[in-house]
Amino acid sequence: MAQYDVIIIGGGPGGYNAAIRAGQLGLKVACVEKRGTLGGTCLNVGCIPSKALLHASEMYEIARKDFAGIGIDVDAKLNLPQMLKQKEDSVGALTKGIEFLFKKNKADWIKGAGRIAGPGKVAVVAEDGSEQILEAKNIVIATGSEPTPLPGVTIDQKQIVDSTGALALSAVPKRLAVIGAGIIGLELGSVWRRLGAEVTVIEFLDRTIPGADAEVATAFQRSLTKQGVVFQLGTKVTGAKTAKSGVTLTVEAVAGGGAQTVEADVVLVAIGRRPYTEGLGLETVGIVPDKRGFIDTDHWATSAPGVWAIGDVTHGPMLAHKAEDEAVACIERLAGKAGHVNYDVIPGVIYTWPEVAWVGKTEEELKTAGVAYKVGKFPFSANSRAKVNHEAEGFVKVLADATTDRILGVHMIGPQVGEMIGEYCVAMEFSAASEDVARTCHPHPTRSEALRQAAMGVEGWTMQA
Ligand code: FAD
Ligand code: NAI
DSSP: OOEEEEEEEOOSHHHHHHHHHHHHTTOOEEEEEOSSSSSHHHHHHSHHHHHHHHHHHHHHHHHHHTTGGGTOOOOOOOOHHHHHHHHHHHHHHHHHHHHHHHHHTTEEEEESEEEEOSTTEEEEEOTTSOEEEEEEEEEEEOOOEEEOOBTTBOOOSSSEEOHHHHTSOSSOOSEEEEEOOSHHHHHHHHHHHHTTOEEEEEOSSSSSSTTSOHHHHHHHHHHHHHTTOEEEOSEEEEEEEEETTEEEEEEEETTOOOEEEEEESEEEEOSOEEEOOTTOOGGGGTOOOOTTSOBOOBTTBOSSTTEEEOGGGBSSOOOHHHHHHHHHHHHHHHTTSOOOOOTTOOOEEEOSSSEEEEEEOOHHHHHHHTOOEEEEEEEGGGOHHHHHTTOOOOEEEEEEETTTOBEEEEEEEETTGGGTHHHHHHHHHTTOBHHHHHTSOOOTTOTHHHHHHHHHHHTTOOSOO
C-alpha cells in the first residue's frame, strides 16, 4: 500500500498548488484527479477558457467598431472554429504545464476518483474500474464546486447550457437568454453579445453582481445596457420548454404579477456554484457539510484529525486565487509552519468591457458596520492615457478610514482595471493609508495615475479633475 505524507483530492488551483507546495517542502505527496487533465475548473472550463474567449471577442468587437475611428480600415470577419480552437490550445498548454510542475516538484498525479475510506486512507477508482487504497498522514479535500442547478430548467448543453456549454457553443445564437446577472452570466453574456447574439439577462434580485459595490454595479449595468444587453431584474424564471425552434422561458416579476415568456435560441443558467463533495466518503471520518454543502474548517483543518479542506469546497469567495492562497497556507500549516491567508485582501475582477475590480470593503459594508470613512474618486475621463486611447469610461473609488486614513476598500470600473487592482492589494497588505498611495510617484501617461488621483481625492487634493 503506497504511503504519503499528504494526499490531495482534486487537481484544481487549490489541489495543484497544494501538491506543488508540498513537493517544495519535501513532503511525499500525491494528488488524485479524476478529470483527464490537471487544472480543475479554472484551467479546463473556468477562468482560462472564459478569458481566452473574452479576449478574442473583445479584439473582434474593437476591430469591427473602433478601428475605423483611429484610422485603420479592416473588414473583420468572425471565424468561430478558430476562436474556439485557440481557446482549447491555451487550455491544453496550461494544463500540460501543471503536469510538468508536478514532475519538477515530485508530486504524483494519481488518475481516478478519490474517496476517503476512513482515517488516513484514500481509495482511488481508476477509469477502468480498478481500485487502489493509499495511506496518508494528511488528506486535503480540494474537490471544488459545480454549477447550481435551477429546478425546471434542465441543462442539455445544447439549448440550455451551463458555463461549460457556453464556452463551447458551435454557432453564435441569435438570441441568448442568461439566467443570473452574476460574474459568469455577464462575462459569457458579453462574449456572445460581441459575437452577434441578442442577450437578455434575467436576474432574481433588483441589481447586478451582488456583493460588489452598489455604485460600481449601477455604472456597470448602465454600460452593458448601452452595449445592447437587455436586463430583466427582479424577475424569476419558473420553467423552460425546449422545441426545435428554441427555448421558451416562463418568467415572473418577483414583486408579483402574471407570467410572461422570454424566447431564446440558447439559455445560459448561471445562478451560482455549489460545493462538490459527491461520493467523497466524508461520513467515514465524521465530517458533516453545512446546510449549503460547504465543509467547515478552522484554518483549513476540518473537524476530522488529519483532514483539511481548501478552495471552493470551503467557505469564502469561489475564486482561483483564494483557493491558491489557501493551498499554500494549508500545506505550510500541516508541515508545521505558520500558514496565513488575509481574507480582507482578496481581490475580485470581472473581465468584461469595461472591467470591474475591487478589493476590501464596499461602501454598503462600511455603512452596515458603522465605520466612518472618507471617499476619494477619480474618473477615467480625466485620465490622459484613457482619453487618448478612447477608453475613458469608468472611475476609481478609494474608501479610507475617516480617522486613521487606512485604506479599507477600492472599487474600480474601467479599462483594464483588473490588471491594476494588485497595486491596492499590496498597499492594503502593508496597511497603507490613502496618503501613502497619493504621495507615490506613478508613471505618466498611464491609467494607473487614476488610481493615485483617487487616493489624492480622499484628502481633497486631486489635481486633474
Ligand atoms: P476546482 O477548480 O473545481 O477543482 C476541483 C477538481 O477536483 C476538479 O478538477 C474535479 O474534477 C476534481 N475532483 C472532484 N471530486 C473529485 C474526486 N472525488 N476525486 C478526484 N478528483 C475530484 N475564478 C477566478 O479567480 N478568476 C476567474 O476569472 C474565474 N473565472 C471563472 C469562469 C468560469 C466559467 C467558472 C465556472 C469559474 C471561474 N472562476 C474564476 C472560479 C474558479 O474556477 C474556481 O474558484 C476555482 O477553480 C476553484 O478551485 P478549486 O481547486 O477549489 O476547485
Ligand atoms: P454569482 O453568484 O456570481 O451570480 C449568480 C447570480 O444569479 C446572482 O446575481 C443571483 O442573484 C442570481 N440568481 C440566483 N438564483 C437565481 C434565479 N433563480 N433566477 C435568477 N437569478 C438568480 O454566480 P455565477 O455567475 O454563477 O458564478 C459563480 C462563481 O464563479 C462566482 O461567484 C465567482 O466566484 C466564480 N467566477 C469568477 C469569475 C471571475 O473571477 N472573473 C468569473 C466567473 C465565475
